[in-house]
Amino acid sequence: MITLAAPCAIGAEKVLANELRHLAFTPVGQAPGRVTFSPEKSSDGSVFSEMYRANLCLRTADRVYLQLASFHCETFDELFEGVKSIPWQDYFKKDVRVIVDKVRIHSSKLSSEHSVQGVAHKAIYDRLGAAWRMSILPETGDEMSVRIYIENNTAVILLDLSGKPLHRRGYRTAGGEAPIRETLAASLLQLMNWRRKQPLHDLFCGSGTIPIEAVLFAHNIAPGLGRSFSLENLAISDTDSIQKAIRAERTAAAEAIRTDCIVRVTGSDIAETVLVSARANAERACAIAGRALQDAGRDDRIPRPDFARASFEELAAPYTEGVIISNPPYGERLGDKEEALKLYESMRIISVNFPGWDLGFITSNEEFETFFGKKRLKSGN
Numbered sequence: 001m002i003t004l005a006a007p008c009a010i011g012a013e014k015v016l017a018n019e020l021r022h023l024a025f026t027p028v029g030q031a032p033g034r035v036t037f038s039p040e041k042s043s044d045g046s047v048f049s050e051m052y053r054a055n056l057c058l059r060t061a062d063r064v065y066l067q068l069a070s071f072h073c074e075t076f077d078e079l080f081e082g083v084k085s086i087p088w089q090d091y092f093k094k095d096v097r098v099i100v101d102k103v104r105i106h107s108s109k110l111s112s113e114h115s116v117q118g119v120a121h122k123a124i125y126d127r128l129g130a131a132w133r134m135s136i137l138p139e140t141g142d143e144m145s146v147r148i149y150i151e152n153n154t155a156v157i158l159l160d161l162s163g164k165p166l167h168r169r170g171y172r173t174a175g176g177e178a179p180i181r182e183t184l185a186a187s188l189l190q191l192m193n194w195r196r197k198q199p200l201h202d203l204f205c206g207s208g209t210i211p212i213e214a215v216l217f218a219h220n221i222a223p224g225l226g227r228s229f230s231l232e233n234l235a236i237s238d239t240d241s242i243q244k245a246i247r248a249e250r251t252a253a254a255e256a257i258r259t260d261c262i263v264r265v266t267g268s269d270i271a272e273t274v275l276v277s278a279r280a281n282a283e284r285a286c287a288i289a290g291r292a293l294q295d296a297g298r299d300d301r302i303p304r305p306d307f308a309r310a311s312f313e314e315l316a317a318p319y320t321e322g323v324i325i326s327n328p329p330y331g332e333r334l335g336d337k338e339e340a341l342k343l344y345e346s347m348r349i350i351s352v353n354f355p356g357w358d359l360g361f362i363t364s365n366e367e368f369e370t371f372f373g374k375k376r377l378k379s380g381n
Contacts, residue, residue, distance in 0.1 A: 002047055003028065004054060005036045005158055006061035012187040016060045019190070023057055025050075031151075036067070049245045051231055055162055056224040056253055059186035059217065062165055065147060065158035066231075073155035074109045076119050082155055083123035089131035091159060093235050095141030098124050101160070105150045120148055120157075142233040163230030169216075170226030171285035172207060179206060180327045180362070182223070185213040188325050192360045196261055199322035203312040203350065205267030208278030210325055211305040212285050218263040219289070219302055222253035226288035254296035257289060264322075265305040268315060278307045312347065317354040324350065325360040344371035 004025075008016045010033045017027040020037045029036040039050030054064045068091075071082040092098070100121045103113040110116060124146070129135060145160035167183040188210065194200060196218035202210045216223055236242055269275055286302040293300050328347065330340050344367075350359065361368070 001038055002050075003036055003038055003067040004051065004161075005034060005065040005067055005156075006054070006058065007034050007063055007065075008061050009033070009181075009184050009187055012060055012184075012191075015187050015190045016058075019058060019060055023053070025054065035061075046245075048231070048236065048242055049249055051161055052229065052246055052249050053253075055166065055229040055231065056249055057222045058166060059213070059223050060183055060190065062167065062183055063160060063162040064166070066161055067156060068159055069155075069157045071155055072153060073150060074153050076110070076115065079110065079116065079155060080119050080123045083120045083157060084127045086124075086127065086157060087131075088124055088127050089235075091234055092128065092144060093141055093233070094132055094134070095138045096128075097139040097141060097143045098128075099143055099145045100124075101145040101147060103148045103150070106152070108150045108153045110150055110153075116148060116150065120146065142230070144230060144233065161229060161231040163233075164227065166224065168227065169223050169285070171212065171288060172209070172281045173284075180209050182209055182213055184362075185210045186217065186223070188360060188362060189214055189217055192323055192325055192358060194323050194325070196263055199264040199319045200266070201315075201322065201324050202267040202326050203315065203324060204326045204328050205269050205278055205307060206274050206327070208267055208281050208305070208307060210327070211265045211267040211278070211307070212282050214265045214325075215263060215282070215302070215305050216285065216289075218258075218261060218265065220256050220258045221285075221289045221292075221302070222256070225250065225253060225292045226285075250292065251296055254292040254298070257293060257298075257300070257302075259293075259300040259302065263303060264319075267305060267307045268310040268312070269307075270309065270311050272309050275307050275309055279304075282307070313349055315353060317357055321356050322354070323358045323360065324354060327362050330363055330365050340365065341367060341371050344368050347372055 006016060013030050013035055016035045017030065020027050020035065024040055025037045026040065027035055027037045039047060051064065051066065058064065068086050069082060073079050073082060100117045103116045105111060105113055125137060128137060147158040147160065149156045167181040169182050200214050205211055232246065267278060282304050286304050289302045329343060
């Protein structure tokens with residue numbers, strides 16, 4: 001059975017698992033900040049399609065990994081032999097540059113992450129050199145990354161299928177100050193149980209990430225349509241069948257875009273400079289979807305979210321019901337923790353001006369609810 005793994009924000013594991021089920025994947029395990037899952041199909045071509053679809057469509061995952069091996073490991077010899085036993089030559093081209101980018105160890109006899117990196121890296125290159133009869137690999141080609149978890153003396157070896165983190169959708173060139181990650185914004189939408197028919201507003205929209213992710217979700221726009229993934233650089237990727245599979249997945253994603261729904265997504269901020277970025281980011285995100293629609297033979301247009309310059313004190317609810325989701329400034333962004341706490345206290349007016357609306361704020365400040373004046377219904381990191 002093929003096993004894939006997707007890291008996510010701590011606390012968003014259930015959200016990611018639900019998203020996987022919605023996309024017809026099967027979650028098979030869960031750990032803090034990580035969900036493992038399997039594709040439904042089993043033939044070689046369809047497995048690649050499923051791996052590609054996971055990268056293309058997942059909104060709340062940080063990356064997608066292919067689990068290559070899992071074995072008992074208490075010594076560096078066991079680690080070396082376990083890693084070397086993997087048929088790396090089946091995955092990589094001969095000019096590959098392999099990086100063991102991260103090691104995570106918990107409750108195991110091996111404890112040095114740096115040493116584990118070195119031993120695993122040597123084992124990979126020993127296997128490749130022997131398979132290709134090369135004493136030195138050129139390393140002039142694409143970079144491929146490997147991640148290793150060792151938990152309770154069991155090593156899990158993962159191959160990165162994403163490349164750049166999946167929060168890098170391709171639409172944001174300037175993030176503004178302390179931007180929220182796209183994957184976290186998508187998780188917040190799910191945690192708030194937002195539905196596309198509900199009006200949604202971000203009172204501190206910054207570079208527009210939350211409203212843009214809401215528009216992508218509401219119109220069922222695959223978040224990966226504007227980028228490529230490292231699994232396209234695997235040894236099998238140059239075959240006609242794989243290229244056909246990639247085109248088919250992208251076409252299916254374009255055909256799944258909805259343009260027949262009413263979506264009322266808006267954002268506001270007091271700084272015009274960040275609104276310029278927000279509008280540009282939204283334009284790029286919707287243009288990416290527009291090009292995908294054109295490639296699929298559709299001439300539909302995706303409505304852009306509206307952004308306005310305004311302080312949160314000035315605004316009142318335009319509808320009787322809706323959802324506010326915001327990432328308010330905190331001490332580090334404002335430069336003064338006391339200033340942030342004063343802001344949180346003044347935000348109490350939001351409850352008055354938006355009666356009947358659900359309110360969702362993400363903050364690392366433990367005093368937020370005290371100064372805001374309401375207890376949180378959902379909590380997390």
